[in-house]
Amino acid sequence: MTDFLPFALPEIGEEEIAEVVDSLRSGWVTTGPKAKRFEEQFAEFLGDSSCQAISVNSATSGLHLALEALGIGPGDEVIVPTYTFTATAEVVRYLGATPVFVDVDSATFNMTADSFVAAITDKTKAVMPVHFAGLACEMDAIIKVAKEHGIRIVEDAAHALPTRYKGKLIGTLDSDFTVFSFYANKTMTTGEGGMVVTRDAELAKRCRIMRLHGISRDAFDRYTSTKPAWFYEIVAPGFKYNMPDIAAAIGIHQLKRLPAFQVRRSEMAAYYNKAFSGLPLLLPAFPASDCEHAWHLYPVRLEPEAGVARDVFIQKMADEGIGCSVHFIPLHLQPYWRDTYALTPEMFPNAHAAYEIEVSLPLYTKMTVADQERVICAVKKVLSCG
Ligand SMILES: *Cc1c(COP(=O)(O)O)cnc(C)c1O
Numbered sequence: 359m360t361d362f363l364p365f366a367l368p369e370i371g372e373e374e375i376a377e378v379v380d381s382l383r384s385g386w387v388t389t390g391p392k393a394k395r396f397e398e399q400f401a402e403f404l405g406d407s408s409c410q411a412i413s414v415n416s417a418t419s420g421l422h423l424a425l426e427a428l429g430i431g432p433g434d435e436v437i438v439p440t441y442t443f444t445a446t447a448e449v450v451r452y453l454g455a456t457p458v459f460v461d462v463d464s465a466t467f468n469m470t471a472d473s474f475v476a477a478i479t480d481k482t483k484a485v486m487p488v489h490f491a492g493l494a495c496e497m498d499a500i501i502k503v504a505k506e507h508g509i510r511i512v513e514d515a516a517h518a519l520p521t522r523y524k525g526k527l528i529g530t531l532d533s534d535f536t537v538f539s540f541y542a543n544k545t546m547t548t549g550e551g552g553m554v555v556t557r558d559a560e561l562a563k564r565c566r567i568m569r570l571h572g573i574s575r576d577a578f579d580r581y582t583s584t585k586p587a588w589f590y591e592i593v594a595p596g597f598k599y600n601m602p603d604i605a606a607a608i609g610i611h612q613l614k615r616l617p618a619f620q621v622r623r624s625e626m627a628a629y630y631n632k633a634f635s636g637l638p639l640l641l642p643a644f645p646a647s648d649c650e651h652a653w654h655l656y657p658v659r660l661e662p663e664a665g666v667a668r669d670v671f672i673q674k675m676a677d678e679g680i681g682c683s684v685h686f687i688p689l690h691l692q693p694y695w696r697d698t699y700a701l702t703p704e705m706f707p708n709a710h711a712a713y714e715i716e717v718s719l720p721l722y723t724k725m726t727v728a729d730q731e732r733v734i735c736a737v738k739k740v741l742s743c744g
Contacts (some may be wrong), residue, residue, distance in 0.1 A: 360389060360679055360732070361679070361680065361735065362679050362680075362681065363679060363680050363694070363720060363725070363729055363732060364395050364534050364680060364681045364720070365543075365681035365682060365683045365718070365720050365723055366542075366543035366681075366683075366720065367498045367511035367575060367722055367724045368542055368547045368724075369473040369615075369619070369722070369724045370547075370608070370724045371611065371615070373611040373614075374538070374607070374608045374611045374612065376393075377610060377611055378519070378607045378608060378609065380607065381536075381603045381604050381607045382604070382704060385499060387598040387602060387603060387604050387605060388581075388600070388602045388604075388679055389413075389592050389601060389602055389603060389606075389618075390603045391572070391603075392403070392601055392603040392606040392607050392610060393413050393600070393601050393606040395411055395606070395607045395610060395658075395719070396410075396601070396610050396613070397412065397432075397553075399552055399610060399613055400413075400555075400609075400613060401555075403504075403520075403613055403616070404491075404527055404529045404530050404534060404555065404575070405527065405530070406527075406529075406530040406557070406596075407409070407555055408557045409529065409530060409556070410555065410556055410557070410559070410562040411553050411555050411556075412443055412553065412554040412556075412566055413526065413551065413553055413554075413555070413571065413600070413601035413606060413609075414551065414552045414553070414569055414601055415418055415550055415551060415552070415598075415599050415601050415602075415605070415704075416541070416550050416551065416552045416599075416601045417445065417514070417516045417537050417539030417540075417541065417552035418445040418448070418540060419569070419597065419599035420447060420552040420553065420554040420558045420599075421445060421446065421486070421512065421536040421537050421565075421571055422430075422449040422452050422453075422597070422599075423501070423512060423514045423554055423565045423568055424506070424534070424535035424537055424554055424556075424565065424570055425449055425450065425452075425453055425455070425512060425601060426453060426564070426565075426713045427481070427485055427535075427556075427561045427564040427565050427568070427624065428484060428510045428512070428534060428535075428561070429483075430453050430455045430483055430484055430488070431455060432453075432454035432455060433441050433452055433453070433455070433456075433481060434453075434455040434456070434481060434483040434484070435455065435456050435457075435458045435479060435481040435482045435483065435486070436455055436456070436457055436458065436483060436484045436486060437457075437458045437460055437469075437474055437477050437478070437482060437484070437485040437486065437509075437648055438450065438457050438458070438459060438460070438469075438485075438486045438488075438689075438690040439459070439462050439468070439469040439473075439487075439490075439709070440459040440460065440461065440462070440689045440690045440701070440706045440709045441461055441462045441467050441488070441490065441686055441688050441689075441706075441709040441712065442488045442514065442686060442688075442689065443686060444515075444689060444692065444695075445514075446486055446488055446514045447459070447599060447689055447695065449478050449581065450486075450534075453609040455483070455700070456481075456699075457695075457700060458477050458479075458482070459689060459690060459695070459705075460473040460474060460477045460706075461473050461475070461707065461708050461709050462490070462705040462706075462708055462709050462712070463708065464708040464711065464712060465643045466490065466495075467491070467657070467709070468487070468488070468489065468490050468493065468494075468495040468663065468713055469485075469488065469489040469495055469500070470495075470496060470499075470500075471499035471500050471502070471503050474500055474503055474504075475503050478503075478507055478509070481514055482483065482507065482509055483509065483510060484509060484510040484511070484512055484534075484630050485500065485504055485509055485510075485511055485512075486511075486512050486514050487500055487513050487514065487515070487534075487684040488513075488514040488516070488517070488550040488595070489513065489514070489515055489517055489518035489521055489528060489652075490517060490655075490657075490685075491517055491642060491652075491653070491654055491655035491656075491657055491685070492517045492518050492521050492545070492651050492652025492653050492655065493520075493521070493528070493642075493643055493645055493647055493649075493651050493652075494518065494521050494522070494523035494528055494645075495533050496525050497513075501531065501532050501533065502691075504698075506642075507729075510534045510537040511533035511534050511535070512519060512536075513528065513529075513531070513533050513536040515528050515529065515536045515537060515538050515539075515652035516536060516537070516538065516539035516541070516544065516552075516654075516656065517539075517544070517545075517651050517652060518538070518654075519538050519544070519546060519652055519654075520545075520616060520617070520620055520650065520651060520652055521614065521649075521652040522645075522649055522650035523649055524646075524648045524649065525648050532580070534558065534561065534677065535554060535555065535556050535561070536554075536556075537552060537553070537554050537555070538553045538555070538557045539551075539552050539554060539690075540552060540553070540605075540609060543722075544654060545611060545616070545619060545620070545623070545652050545653075545654050546609070546612035546616050546619065547608065547609075547612060548601065548605035548606065548609040548612070548637070549605055549608060550605065550610045551601050551605045551606075551609060552601075554668055557686070562565070563687065564701075565608055566590065566595055567593060567594065567596060567597040568594060568596040568599075569597065569600050570596060570597075570598070570600050571592065571596040571597070572592050572593050572594035572595055573591070573592060573595030574589050574590065574591045574593050574594075575590060575598065578728055579616065588635070592724070594642070600701070604707065606610070613688040619723050620650070620652060620653070622723045623652070623653035623654075623722075623723065624650075624651065624653055624720060626653070626725065626730060627642070627651070627653045627721065627725075629720065629730060630656055630721070630730070630733075630734070631644075633734040634658070634734070634737065636736070637664075637741055637743050638660070638662075638663035638664040638741060639658045639659065639660060639664065639690050639737075639741075639744075640658065640659035640660075640661060640690075641658060642655075642656060642657050642658065653721060654716050655721070656718060656719045656720050656721040657716055657717070658716070658717055658718075659712065659716050659717075660715045660717065660721060661715075663694050664741050665723045665741075665742075666740065666741065667718055668684070668714065668716065669740075671717055671740055672684070672717060674740040675717075675736055675737070675740060676730075678736035678740065679732070679736070680720065680732065680733055680736045681720060682717050682718060682719055683717075683718045684713070684716055684717065684718060685716065685718045686713070687711045687713065688706060689691075689701075689712065690702070690706050690709070691702065691703070691713070694722045719737070720733060
């Protein structure tokens with residue numbers, strides 16, 4: 359019996375391991391020189407010298423910091439797609455504001471400028487586009503609408519590293535914030551972690567302060583600056599969202615490997631596309647020629663001719679030793695969001711239809727060609743197309 363192929367696995371190399379060991383031996387395990395280096399390298403990676411990168415302990419923390427820095431609070435509305443992970447919307451609630459859920463495009467599963475416009479009220483303060491699976495939203499149109507209405511933009515780029523939109527990396531577009539995730543199953547990992555990116559120096563400063571208890575200088579500065587080491591000032595009731603050096607140590611090396619990871623993921627997506635053409639599957643939306651997909655996920659949809667319900671398909675794939683997943687159970691179906699905001703499937707026809715037939719197949723760099731062949735064989739068998 360062959361091993362079970364999990365839905366996702368990180369690719370951690372000897373360099374990451376050695377760097378973590380180095381942190382442990384150095385005695386500096388929390389936020390310090392490596393977190394700073396990781397931030398600098400991340401900003402360099404984006405290739406836009408006006409971008410500041412602020413490391414945090416998760417993308418969720420980062421999204422919270424971004425909205426906080428923008429002054430979002432009670433009475434404000436923030437537009438989010440229903441087709442996302444709960445983190446996108448929950449940070450709106452952390453601040454006492456109201457998430458307003460919108461439907462997505464049926465090909466890309468992304469929020470559109472049209473769905474955004476339709477949800478704008480005089481209370482709308484921000485919009486949070488999610489680049490689903492690693493394919494960019496139609497950002498030109500979304501940015502145009504946001505600017506016309508004075509609405510701030512916080513991109514949830516948890517899937518979008520590295521993603522290019524019309525030649526530009528996500529993180530360098532004309533939005534207020536972009537937040538990346540380094541959770542274990544994302545395109546690169548630090549175990550847990552995230553990066554907040556902004557080109558606004560004041561917003562960056564606020565995030566740096568709020569990420570560590572509202573202290574006006576972070577621990578690293580505190581121990582290296584000329585001021586006495588014991589001195590600090592609290593300027594706000596901040597949070598505990600800093601990234602430890604142990605995590606940054608992993609990130610420094612993952613980031614170096616990210617371009618190669620992206621090439622491999624793209625090859626794997628193309629390999630799947632070829633193998634699945636002609637099967638009763640709707641394949642993931644493909645990027646335009648001036649765009650680049652991060653391929654965090656490989657989402658397919660079962661067409662009616664597949665003759666198998668999504669839940670049965672996933673069970674049968676598991677019986678074949680293949681882990682699959684679903685992205686996402688839309689927020690309008692989650693009890694808290696559904697009941698608090700009286701959400702119904704009829705309000706989100708595209709997202710709802712997508713959810714009912716969506717399956718995410720395993721796609722990660724640790725998979726071998728043989729692993730991918732196993733997935734393809736299992737899909738064909740379950741669809742009785744072998
Ligand atoms: C993973 C994810 C997040 C949260 O990332 P964390 O780093 O785990 O906080 C937010 N939004 C989306 C769309 C995600 O997939």
